[in-house]
Amino acid sequence: METQVKAKVHNFSAGPCILPPEVLRKASESILELDNHGLSLIEMSHRSKPFVEIMEKARNLVRELLNVPDNYSVLFLQGGASLGFYISAINFMKNEGGKAAYTDTGTWSSGAIKEAKLLGEVITVGTGKDNDFTKIPKGYTIPSDADYFHITSNNTIRGTQVKEFPKSPVPMLCDMSSDIFSRKINVSDFDLIYAGAQKNMGPAGTTLYIVNKDKLGKTGRQIPSMLDLQKQEAKDSMYNTPPVFAVYGAMLTMEWMKSIGGIAELEKRNEAKAKLLYDEVDRNPLFKGTTAVEDRSLMNPTFVLTDESLTERFDKMWKEAGVSGINGHRSVGGYRASMYNALPIESVQVLVDVMKELENNA
Protein backbone atom coordinates (compact mmCIF):
# COMPACT_ATOMS: atom_id res chain seq x y z
CA MET A 1 0.00 0.00 0.00
CA GLU A 2 1.31 3.42 -0.93
CA THR A 3 0.80 6.12 1.65
CA GLN A 4 -0.21 9.50 0.36
CA VAL A 5 1.85 12.11 2.12
CA LYS A 6 0.92 15.54 0.88
CA ALA A 7 4.42 16.84 0.20
CA LYS A 8 3.29 20.16 -1.20
CA VAL A 9 1.64 21.28 2.02
CA HIS A 10 3.92 23.34 4.25
CA ASN A 11 2.39 22.60 7.61
CA PHE A 12 2.91 25.35 10.20
CA SER A 13 0.12 24.09 12.46
CA ALA A 14 0.47 25.01 16.15
CA GLY A 15 -0.69 21.60 17.28
CA PRO A 16 -1.43 18.86 16.59
CA CYS A 17 1.45 19.52 14.31
CA ILE A 18 3.60 18.19 11.53
CA LEU A 19 5.29 14.81 12.03
CA PRO A 20 8.02 13.26 9.88
CA PRO A 21 6.60 11.44 6.82
CA GLU A 22 8.33 8.19 7.79
CA VAL A 23 6.59 8.30 11.18
CA LEU A 24 3.20 8.74 9.49
CA ARG A 25 3.95 5.83 7.18
CA LYS A 26 5.02 3.42 9.93
CA ALA A 27 2.24 4.52 12.25
CA SER A 28 -0.40 3.96 9.58
CA GLU A 29 1.01 0.54 8.72
CA SER A 30 0.79 -0.43 12.38
CA ILE A 31 -2.98 0.05 12.30
CA LEU A 32 -3.23 -2.79 9.79
CA GLU A 33 -0.50 -4.91 11.30
CA LEU A 34 2.20 -4.14 13.83
CA ASP A 35 5.47 -5.34 12.32
CA ASN A 36 4.89 -9.07 11.65
CA HIS A 37 2.81 -9.85 14.70
CA GLY A 38 -0.36 -10.70 12.77
CA LEU A 39 -2.37 -8.13 14.77
CA SER A 40 -3.02 -4.45 14.54
CA LEU A 41 -1.33 -2.26 17.16
CA ILE A 42 -4.77 -1.14 18.29
CA GLU A 43 -6.25 -4.61 18.68
CA MET A 44 -3.57 -6.25 20.81
CA SER A 45 -3.24 -6.34 24.56
CA HIS A 46 -1.22 -3.56 26.11
CA ARG A 47 0.25 -6.30 28.31
CA SER A 48 1.48 -8.24 25.27
CA LYS A 49 5.20 -8.49 24.66
CA PRO A 50 5.20 -6.28 21.53
CA PHE A 51 3.44 -3.42 23.27
CA VAL A 52 5.38 -3.68 26.51
CA GLU A 53 8.50 -3.41 24.35
CA ILE A 54 7.14 -0.31 22.62
CA MET A 55 6.45 1.35 25.96
CA GLU A 56 9.91 0.46 27.21
CA LYS A 57 11.55 1.68 24.06
CA ALA A 58 9.62 4.96 24.22
CA ARG A 59 10.73 5.51 27.82
CA ASN A 60 14.34 4.64 27.01
CA LEU A 61 14.39 7.00 24.04
CA VAL A 62 13.27 9.86 26.28
CA ARG A 63 16.07 8.94 28.68
CA GLU A 64 18.64 8.78 25.93
CA LEU A 65 17.60 11.91 24.01
CA LEU A 66 17.31 14.10 27.10
CA ASN A 67 19.97 12.46 29.29
CA VAL A 68 17.47 11.76 32.05
CA PRO A 69 19.16 10.94 35.40
CA ASP A 70 18.46 7.50 36.93
CA ASN A 71 16.44 8.82 39.84
CA TYR A 72 13.87 10.28 37.47
CA SER A 73 11.01 8.25 36.06
CA VAL A 74 9.53 8.67 32.62
CA LEU A 75 5.78 8.22 32.27
CA PHE A 76 3.31 8.37 29.40
CA LEU A 77 -0.10 9.31 30.81
CA GLN A 78 -3.34 10.76 29.49
CA GLY A 79 -5.33 13.95 29.94
CA GLY A 80 -3.09 16.30 27.96
CA ALA A 81 -0.98 19.05 29.45
CA SER A 82 -4.25 20.56 30.68
CA LEU A 83 -4.58 17.74 33.20
CA GLY A 84 -0.85 18.13 33.81
CA PHE A 85 -1.66 21.54 35.35
CA TYR A 86 -3.51 19.74 38.13
CA ILE A 87 -1.32 16.61 38.29
CA SER A 88 1.78 18.73 38.78
CA ALA A 89 0.11 20.71 41.57
CA ILE A 90 -1.44 17.80 43.42
CA ASN A 91 1.82 15.84 43.50
CA PHE A 92 3.84 18.75 44.91
CA MET A 93 1.48 21.05 46.86
CA LYS A 94 1.42 20.29 50.60
CA ASN A 95 -1.93 19.34 52.02
CA GLU A 96 -1.56 21.67 54.96
CA GLY A 97 -0.67 25.28 54.29
CA GLY A 98 0.18 24.45 50.69
CA LYS A 99 1.78 27.34 48.81
CA ALA A 100 3.31 27.49 45.33
CA ALA A 101 5.00 30.12 43.17
CA TYR A 102 4.13 30.51 39.47
CA THR A 103 5.34 32.67 36.64
CA ASP A 104 2.56 33.86 34.39
CA THR A 105 3.63 33.98 30.76
CA GLY A 106 0.20 33.80 29.17
CA THR A 107 -2.76 31.54 28.48
CA TRP A 108 -1.19 28.21 29.45
CA SER A 109 0.46 29.34 32.64
CA SER A 110 -2.74 31.14 33.61
CA GLY A 111 -4.47 27.79 33.15
CA ALA A 112 -1.92 26.08 35.37
CA ILE A 113 -2.36 28.75 38.05
CA LYS A 114 -6.12 28.30 38.00
CA GLU A 115 -5.86 24.57 38.69
CA ALA A 116 -3.25 24.99 41.43
CA LYS A 117 -5.52 27.44 43.23
CA LEU A 118 -7.93 24.57 43.79
CA LEU A 119 -5.32 23.00 46.06
CA GLY A 120 -3.57 25.81 47.91
CA GLU A 121 -2.20 29.31 47.80
CA VAL A 122 -0.60 30.53 44.59
CA ILE A 123 1.84 33.42 44.47
CA THR A 124 2.56 34.85 41.04
CA VAL A 125 6.24 35.79 41.13
CA GLY A 126 6.62 37.10 37.60
CA THR A 127 3.97 38.09 35.12
CA GLY A 128 3.88 39.34 31.57
CA LYS A 129 0.39 40.71 32.06
CA ASP A 130 1.42 44.38 31.89
CA ASN A 131 3.00 43.89 28.48
CA ASP A 132 0.24 41.62 27.16
CA PHE A 133 2.60 38.64 27.51
CA THR A 134 4.97 39.85 24.81
CA LYS A 135 7.90 39.50 27.23
CA ILE A 136 9.11 36.75 29.52
CA PRO A 137 9.22 37.99 33.14
CA LYS A 138 12.73 38.03 34.62
CA GLY A 139 14.55 39.03 37.77
CA TYR A 140 11.88 37.87 40.21
CA THR A 141 12.54 36.14 43.52
CA ILE A 142 11.20 32.67 44.18
CA PRO A 143 10.18 32.37 47.85
CA SER A 144 12.12 29.62 49.58
CA ASP A 145 9.11 28.60 51.66
CA ALA A 146 7.01 27.69 48.58
CA ASP A 147 6.32 23.98 48.02
CA TYR A 148 7.41 24.37 44.41
CA PHE A 149 7.92 26.81 41.55
CA HIS A 150 6.12 26.38 38.22
CA ILE A 151 7.17 27.81 34.87
CA THR A 152 5.97 27.40 31.27
CA SER A 153 8.98 27.14 28.98
CA ASN A 154 7.35 28.34 25.77
CA ASN A 155 4.26 30.48 25.33
CA THR A 156 2.82 28.74 22.31
CA ILE A 157 0.15 31.38 21.70
CA ARG A 158 2.08 34.62 22.04
CA GLY A 159 5.38 33.28 20.74
CA THR A 160 7.72 33.87 23.67
CA GLN A 161 10.19 31.42 25.14
CA VAL A 162 12.26 31.20 28.30
CA LYS A 163 15.92 31.32 27.21
CA GLU A 164 17.42 30.92 30.64
CA PHE A 165 15.61 29.18 33.47
CA PRO A 166 15.88 30.74 36.93
CA LYS A 167 17.71 28.97 39.74
CA SER A 168 14.98 27.82 42.06
CA PRO A 169 15.43 27.23 45.81
CA VAL A 170 12.42 24.88 45.70
CA PRO A 171 11.46 22.08 43.26
CA MET A 172 11.02 23.51 39.76
CA LEU A 173 8.10 22.18 37.71
CA CYS A 174 7.87 22.98 34.03
CA ASP A 175 5.19 22.73 31.36
CA MET A 176 7.38 22.04 28.32
CA SER A 177 4.55 21.10 25.96
CA SER A 178 5.59 23.19 23.04
CA ASP A 179 9.36 23.08 23.09
CA ILE A 180 10.40 19.76 24.57
CA PHE A 181 12.96 17.98 22.36
CA SER A 182 13.61 21.23 20.48
CA ARG A 183 16.71 22.30 22.41
CA LYS A 184 19.16 21.02 24.98
CA ILE A 185 17.91 21.08 28.55
CA ASN A 186 19.37 19.96 31.83
CA VAL A 187 16.71 17.64 33.25
CA SER A 188 18.18 17.74 36.73
CA ASP A 189 17.41 21.50 36.92
CA PHE A 190 13.76 20.43 37.16
CA ASP A 191 11.89 18.07 39.46
CA LEU A 192 9.01 17.63 37.07
CA ILE A 193 8.72 18.20 33.35
CA TYR A 194 5.44 17.54 31.60
CA ALA A 195 4.44 17.93 27.98
CA GLY A 196 1.47 17.06 25.81
CA ALA A 197 2.71 14.91 22.94
CA GLN A 198 1.09 16.68 20.03
CA LYS A 199 3.47 19.62 19.72
CA ASN A 200 6.84 18.03 19.22
CA MET A 201 6.61 14.40 20.11
CA GLY A 202 3.80 12.60 18.32
CA PRO A 203 0.05 12.29 17.90
CA ALA A 204 -2.30 13.73 20.54
CA GLY A 205 -3.40 11.37 23.28
CA THR A 206 -0.48 11.03 25.63
CA THR A 207 1.39 13.34 27.97
CA LEU A 208 4.99 12.85 28.95
CA TYR A 209 6.02 13.22 32.60
CA ILE A 210 9.65 13.20 33.67
CA VAL A 211 9.74 13.31 37.43
CA ASN A 212 12.31 13.19 40.20
CA LYS A 213 11.19 10.14 42.19
CA ASP A 214 12.89 11.37 45.36
CA LYS A 215 10.51 14.34 45.52
CA LEU A 216 7.26 12.38 45.30
CA GLY A 217 5.01 11.29 48.15
CA LYS A 218 5.74 14.28 50.37
CA THR A 219 2.50 16.27 50.27
CA GLY A 220 0.62 14.48 53.01
CA ARG A 221 -2.50 14.43 50.91
CA GLN A 222 -4.56 11.69 49.34
CA ILE A 223 -4.13 11.69 45.60
CA PRO A 224 -6.59 9.93 43.28
CA SER A 225 -4.78 6.94 41.76
CA MET A 226 -4.87 8.13 38.17
CA LEU A 227 -3.29 11.45 39.17
CA ASP A 228 -0.71 9.97 41.52
CA LEU A 229 2.68 9.99 39.84
CA GLN A 230 4.10 7.63 42.45
CA LYS A 231 1.39 5.09 41.76
CA GLN A 232 1.75 5.51 38.01
CA GLU A 233 5.49 5.03 38.29
CA ALA A 234 5.05 1.85 40.33
CA LYS A 235 2.94 0.51 37.45
CA ASP A 236 5.29 1.67 34.70
CA SER A 237 2.65 4.01 33.17
CA MET A 238 0.29 1.07 32.87
CA TYR A 239 -1.99 1.58 35.85
CA ASN A 240 -4.75 1.33 33.30
CA THR A 241 -4.80 0.87 29.52
CA PRO A 242 -2.33 3.35 28.04
CA PRO A 243 -3.05 5.25 24.80
CA VAL A 244 -1.25 2.67 22.68
CA PHE A 245 -1.29 4.50 19.36
CA ALA A 246 -0.11 7.80 20.81
CA VAL A 247 2.75 6.09 22.65
CA TYR A 248 3.76 4.21 19.52
CA GLY A 249 3.67 7.44 17.47
CA ALA A 250 5.84 9.16 20.07
CA MET A 251 8.27 6.24 20.02
CA LEU A 252 8.56 6.43 16.23
CA THR A 253 9.10 10.19 16.35
CA MET A 254 11.83 9.79 18.94
CA GLU A 255 13.50 7.12 16.80
CA TRP A 256 13.48 9.66 14.00
CA MET A 257 14.99 12.31 16.30
CA LYS A 258 17.74 9.92 17.27
CA SER A 259 18.40 8.91 13.66
CA ILE A 260 19.03 12.47 12.53
CA GLY A 261 21.47 13.22 15.36
CA GLY A 262 19.37 13.84 18.45
CA ILE A 263 18.66 17.08 20.29
CA ALA A 264 21.91 18.81 19.30
CA GLU A 265 21.01 18.48 15.63
CA LEU A 266 17.37 19.46 16.21
CA GLU A 267 18.46 22.54 18.11
CA LYS A 268 20.72 23.54 15.22
CA ARG A 269 17.92 23.06 12.70
CA ASN A 270 15.40 24.93 14.83
CA GLU A 271 17.78 27.86 15.27
CA ALA A 272 18.38 28.03 11.51
CA LYS A 273 14.66 27.91 10.71
CA ALA A 274 13.82 30.61 13.27
CA LYS A 275 16.65 32.84 12.06
CA LEU A 276 15.48 32.55 8.47
CA LEU A 277 11.97 33.70 9.34
CA TYR A 278 12.78 36.35 11.97
CA ASP A 279 15.43 37.88 9.68
CA GLU A 280 12.76 38.36 7.05
CA VAL A 281 10.24 39.73 9.57
CA ASP A 282 12.87 42.29 10.66
CA ARG A 283 14.09 43.14 7.17
CA ASN A 284 10.79 43.37 5.32
CA PRO A 285 9.06 46.72 5.99
CA LEU A 286 5.65 45.08 5.50
CA PHE A 287 6.03 42.91 8.61
CA LYS A 288 6.87 43.28 12.26
CA GLY A 289 7.40 40.88 15.12
CA THR A 290 4.99 40.97 18.04
CA THR A 291 7.22 39.94 20.95
CA ALA A 292 10.37 41.22 22.65
CA VAL A 293 13.33 40.25 20.46
CA GLU A 294 15.28 38.61 23.31
CA ASP A 295 12.31 36.41 24.23
CA ARG A 296 11.34 35.27 20.76
CA SER A 297 10.20 31.68 20.54
CA LEU A 298 12.07 29.41 18.15
CA MET A 299 8.97 27.24 17.93
CA ASN A 300 6.15 29.74 17.39
CA PRO A 301 7.31 32.97 15.71
CA THR A 302 4.52 35.55 15.68
CA PHE A 303 4.26 38.61 13.45
CA VAL A 304 1.78 41.05 11.92
CA LEU A 305 1.49 43.01 8.70
CA THR A 306 2.42 46.68 9.12
CA ASP A 307 -0.32 47.58 6.65
CA GLU A 308 -3.47 45.64 7.45
CA SER A 309 -5.00 46.43 4.07
CA LEU A 310 -2.59 43.86 2.61
CA THR A 311 -4.12 41.04 4.66
CA GLU A 312 -6.34 39.63 1.96
CA ARG A 313 -3.60 39.66 -0.65
CA PHE A 314 -1.02 38.11 1.66
CA ASP A 315 -3.44 35.40 2.83
CA LYS A 316 -4.22 34.47 -0.75
CA MET A 317 -0.54 34.33 -1.67
CA TRP A 318 0.60 32.04 1.13
CA LYS A 319 -2.34 29.74 0.66
CA GLU A 320 -1.53 29.43 -3.04
CA ALA A 321 2.06 28.60 -2.17
CA GLY A 322 0.86 25.61 -0.13
CA VAL A 323 1.49 27.19 3.27
CA SER A 324 -0.96 25.98 5.91
CA GLY A 325 -1.76 26.98 9.46
CA ILE A 326 -0.09 30.38 9.95
CA ASN A 327 -3.12 32.25 11.23
CA GLY A 328 -2.46 33.52 14.75
CA HIS A 329 -4.29 32.00 17.71
CA ARG A 330 -7.89 33.19 17.80
CA SER A 331 -7.18 35.12 21.02
CA VAL A 332 -4.41 37.30 19.52
CA GLY A 333 -4.78 37.40 15.70
CA GLY A 334 -1.94 38.23 13.32
CA TYR A 335 0.27 35.38 12.16
CA ARG A 336 1.99 32.54 13.93
CA ALA A 337 4.24 30.22 11.99
CA SER A 338 4.81 27.24 14.25
CA MET A 339 8.03 25.51 13.33
CA TYR A 340 8.19 22.29 15.28
CA ASN A 341 10.96 19.73 14.85
CA ALA A 342 9.58 17.97 11.79
CA LEU A 343 9.05 21.13 9.73
CA PRO A 344 11.77 21.24 7.06
CA ILE A 345 13.63 24.51 6.48
CA GLU A 346 12.44 24.36 2.85
CA SER A 347 8.92 25.10 4.11
CA VAL A 348 10.18 28.18 5.96
CA GLN A 349 11.92 29.30 2.77
CA VAL A 350 8.62 29.04 0.89
CA LEU A 351 6.95 31.32 3.44
CA VAL A 352 9.86 33.78 3.36
CA ASP A 353 9.70 33.87 -0.44
CA VAL A 354 6.00 34.74 -0.28
CA MET A 355 6.77 37.58 2.17
CA LYS A 356 9.41 38.92 -0.23
CA GLU A 357 7.04 38.61 -3.16
CA LEU A 358 4.40 40.61 -1.28
CA GLU A 359 6.96 43.38 -0.76
CA ASN A 360 8.01 43.35 -4.40
CA ASN A 361 4.43 43.63 -5.62
CA ALA A 362 3.01 45.97 -2.97
Ligand SMILES: *Cc1c(COP(=O)(O)O)cnc(C)c1O
Ligand atom coordinates in the same frame (compact mmCIF):
# COMPACT_ATOMS: atom_id res chain seq x y z
C1 LIG B 1 -0.95 23.16 23.93
C2 LIG B 1 -0.45 23.47 25.27
C3 LIG B 1 -1.11 23.04 26.43
C4 LIG B 1 -2.40 22.26 26.39
O1 LIG B 1 -2.13 20.98 25.96
P1 LIG B 1 -3.27 19.85 25.89
O2 LIG B 1 -2.43 18.62 25.68
O3 LIG B 1 -4.14 20.20 24.74
O4 LIG B 1 -3.99 19.84 27.18
C5 LIG B 1 -0.54 23.35 27.64
N1 LIG B 1 0.59 24.03 27.73
C6 LIG B 1 1.26 24.47 26.65
C7 LIG B 1 2.53 25.23 26.80
C8 LIG B 1 0.75 24.21 25.38
O5 LIG B 1 1.41 24.64 24.29
